[in-house]
Amino acid sequence: MKNERSSFTGKIGFVLAAAGSAVGLGNIWRFPYLAAKYGGGIFLLTYLVLAVTFGFTLMVTEIAIGRKTGLSAIGAFKKLNSKFSFIGWLGALVPMIILPYYSVIGGWVSKYLYTFIAGPGRAMEEGIGFFNQFVSQPAEPLIWFLIFLGITAVVVFLGVEKGVEKVSKVMMPILICLSVVIAGYTLFLPGAMEGVRYYFMPDFSKFSVELVLGAMGQLFYSMSLAMGIMITYGSYMKKDVSIESAVHQIEFFDTGIAILAGLMIVPATFALSGGGELNQGPGLMFGTLPQVFERMLGGQFIGILFFLLVLFAALTSSISLMETVVSIVQDKLRWTRTASCIIVFVGALLLGIPSSLGNGAWSGVLLLGKDILSFFDFISNSVMMPIVALLTCIFVGYVLKPKTLIEEVERNMVFRSKKLYTVVLKYIAPVCILLILLTSILETLGILAI
Numbered sequence: 001m002k003n004e005r006s007s008f009t010g011k012i013g014f015v016l017a018a019a020g021s022a023v024g025l026g027n028i029w030r031f032p033y034l035a036a037k038y039g040g041g042i043f044l045l046t047y048l049v050l051a052v053t054f055g056f057t058l059m060v061t062e063i064a065i066g067r068k069t070g071l072s073a074i075g076a077f078k079k080l081n082s083k084f085s086f087i088g089w090l091g092a093l094v095p096m097i098i099l100p101y102y103s104v105i106g107g108w109v110s111k112y113l114y115t116f117i118a119g120p121g122r123a124m125e126e127g128i129g130f131f132n133q134f135v136s137q138p139a140e141p142l143i144w145f146l147i148f149l150g151i152t153a154v155v156v157f158l159g160v161e162k163g164v165e166k167v168s169k170v171m172m173p174i175l176i177c178l179s180v181v182i183a184g185y186t187l188f189l190p191g192a193m194e195g196v197r198y199y200f201m202p203d204f205s206k207f208s209v210e211l212v213l214g215a216m217g218q219l220f221y222s223m224s225l226a227m228g229i230m231i232t233y234g235s236y237m238k239k240d241v242s243i244e245s246a247v248h249q250i251e252f253f254d255t256g257i258a259i260l261a262g263l264m265i266v267p268a269t270f271a272l273s274g275g276g277e278l279n280q281g282p283g284l285m286f287g288t289l290p291q292v293f294e295r296m297l298g299g300q301f302i303g304i305l306f307f308l309l310v311l312f313a314a315l316t317s318s319i320s321l322m323e324t325v326v327s328i329v330q331d332k333l334r335w336t337r338t339a340s341c342i343i344v345f346v347g348a349l350l351l352g353i354p355s356s357l358g359n360g361a362w363s364g365v366l367l368l369g370k371d372i373l374s375f376f377d378f379i380s381n382s383v384m385m386p387i388v389a390l391l392t393c394i395f396v397g398y399v400l401k402p403k404t405l406i407e408e409v410e411r412n413m414v415f416r417s418k419k420l421y422t423v424v425l426k427y428i429a430p431v432c433i434l435l436i437l438l439t440s441i442l443e444t445l446g447i448l449a450i
Contacts, residue, residue, distance in 0.1 A: 008233075011241045013165040018063075018233050018246070019253035020168040020316030021224045023175065025105060028310050029285040030221065031258040032265040034214050039206030040198040040266070044259070046207070047215045051223075051251055054216065054432055056417070057424040058225045058389060059247045061396055064405040066234020067243065072327040073228035076235070077395075080404075084395050091388045092328050094227035097380040099321040099344075100352030101373045103152065106314040107144035107356070108135065108286065113307040120303055124294035128287030135359040142356050149352065152318045153345040156326055159337060160236050164323055171312045175257065178309040183263035185302060186271070195270030199262055213439050216432055221381055223254055224320060226389035232324045243409045244417065257313070264306070268292055285310070322348070368444060382440035390433045397426040 008014040035043045069076040077088035111134060115123050123130045135141055155163045186192055224230060237243075265284070269292060289306070293299035322344060329340040358365060358372030367375040396405060402422045409415045 007160065007236045007238055008165050009161055010238065011246060013161070013169065014233065014237050014241060015246050015249045015253070016172045017164050017168040017320070018224075018230065019250045020172050020175075021229050021233070021320030022222060022250060022254040022317075023172075023257045023313050024222070024224075024317030025102075025109075025285075025310065025314055026218065026222045027254065027258040028261045028313055029265075031218060032262040033284055034218050035199060035262050036266060038208075038211040038214050039203050041200050041202035042204060042206050043211055043215060044200065044262070045202045046212060047219060047258075048255065050212075050215055050219050051255055053420065053424055054429055055219045055223050055225070055251060056247055057421050057429055058392075059223060059230055059250065060243060060409060060421060061392060061405060061425065062225065062230035063234035063237065063243050063247065064408045065396075066231035067237045067239070068405065068408040070235050072232045072235060072324065072331050074328055075331045076231050080400055081395070084391075084399065087388065087391045087395060088228075090384065090391070091226060091228040091231070092325075094380050094384050094388065095229065095321045095324045096347075096351075097376055097384070098227065099318065099325060100348045101355040101376045102314070102321060103149040103318055103348060104141070104145045104352050104355045104373060106148035106152075106311070106318055107141060107146075109307060109311050109314050110148050111140070111144045112286065112290075113304065113311050116300060116303040116307055120290065120293075120300055124290045124299065124303070127291040130290070131286040136363070138357065138361050141360070142353065145352055145356050146349065148314070148318070149345065149348055152315065152322050153341055155315075155319050156322045156344075157338065157341045160323070164319055167319065168316060171316055172253070175309060175312045175316070176253075176260075178305055178312070179257055179260035179264065182302060182305055182309065183260045186264055186268040189268060189271035189296070191271040192267035195267035196263070198270065199266045213435060217382075217436050217440070220385060220389070220433075220436060222258065223251070224317070226385040226392065227321075227380075228324045228328070229320045232327045233320070235327070240412055242413050244413075244415055265289070268296070378440075378444060382444070383437070386433050386437035386440070390430055390437065393425055393430045393433065397430070402426065 008017060037043075065076050065080070066072075069079045071079060073091040074085065074088035077091075078085035108131075112123065126133075155167050157163065158166075187196065220226070234243075237246075269288070290303065293303040293306070296302055322341075325344045325348075326337065326340045329335060329344060330337065333340075335343075354362060355373040355376060362372060365372060368378070370378060396402060402425055406415055406418050406421070409418070415421070
């Protein structure tokens with residue numbers, strides 16, 4: 001069955017939906033953790049420089065590919081050059097791998113929001129102990145996973161305009177307001193200003209290659225690049241919308257939320273523990289922060305606002321992941337949106353069960369020394385995404401030629417950054433991406449410590 005291509009109503013809808021995709025769990029816990037690990041202000045400065053060069057170039061490329069072809073990743077690369085359609089297939093696999101385990105984590109967030117509303121006593125007192133006890137159960141994490149995935153599927157089922165766009169227009173402003181409120185609250189905690197200084201004042205003595213690689217990895221992780229999302233959303237973008245302007249606005253939203261997340265977390269942990277608890281990494285959100293909230297005045301209320309914020313961030317990203325997979329199914333099989341949503345929902349449910357059980361009944365199953373969820377995260381984020389981005393840069397830079405996409409960007413206005421775009425695409429981005437790929441693999445194998 002031939003389906004008419006859906007589209008966003010205009011620039012605002014596209015920007016908020018794309019920004020919602022970019023703003024996810026990585027902004028809320030991973031960015032503050034890396035900022036603390038790599039020296040605060042100097043990490044922030046490095047990240048901003050990379051965002052307006054490296055990140056800008058990759059996002060423009062993907063959105064332009066989508067809008068030029070009017071197709072999702074597989075069809076888009078095939079239409080541009082059938083010999084390189086394999087890049088689209090690799091890109092399509094990424095959201096298929098990420099959606100199930102990401103929804104498992106979304107279920108954890110949903111559980112914590114419910115817990116803080118109902119009475120967060122044990123969660124705040126026991127910290128990581130409460131989390132470990134919850135995820136080790138066989139049934140309850142699966143129930144919350146199903147709830148989160150179900151909400152995501154309902155939004156995607158409603159379509160691009162009535163579902164993805166409308167929900168993004170509601171969630172994104174609320175997400176921004178919640179970020180400002182929580183960040184503002186933490187700034188008034190005694191001792192918080194020490195954390196603010198650490199977070200914003202660059203210490204150039206802490207600049208290193210490891211810092212740059214960490215910032216590049218976070219940028220890659222945060223901006224929904226190399227997973228087919230921006231190509232899919234670009235295919236829904238109207239021809240009269242400026243790609244260059246839209247990308248700048250998406251980056252502003254994405255980076256702004258990440259910076260606000262740091263203002264929520266870094267000053268609070270400095271105020272209440274001297275910053276020592278920032279080294280908890282992924283355990284920061286579910287283990288350390290509830291205990292930080294316990295020591296705050298009105299900690300339960302702040303905890304509710306925080307996990308509501310995280311839930312919205314997780315949902316906007318999971319919606320974009322599912323929408324991308326549904327779009328691929330529709331393009332390849334010519335199925336209706338209803339049929340595509342059902343098959344994607346069932347597939348994600350089945351694939352997500354191992355990730356959920358991997359912290360409980362199947363905790364003894366290790367792949368490359370990682371639990372099942374962490375393994376899928378490593379394969380998708382640290383291996384496949386850099387490979388897809390590298391191949392995309394080589395294809396556009398040396399086979400398709402940058403001029404082809406520059407013409408798409410300049411369809412409605414001058415592309416002011418086209419010289420920077422060409423240089424980064426052909427020479428800088430491939431080297432950066434290759435370094436990210438190699439360091440991720442070497443670090444996992446224990447050959448390199450970063």
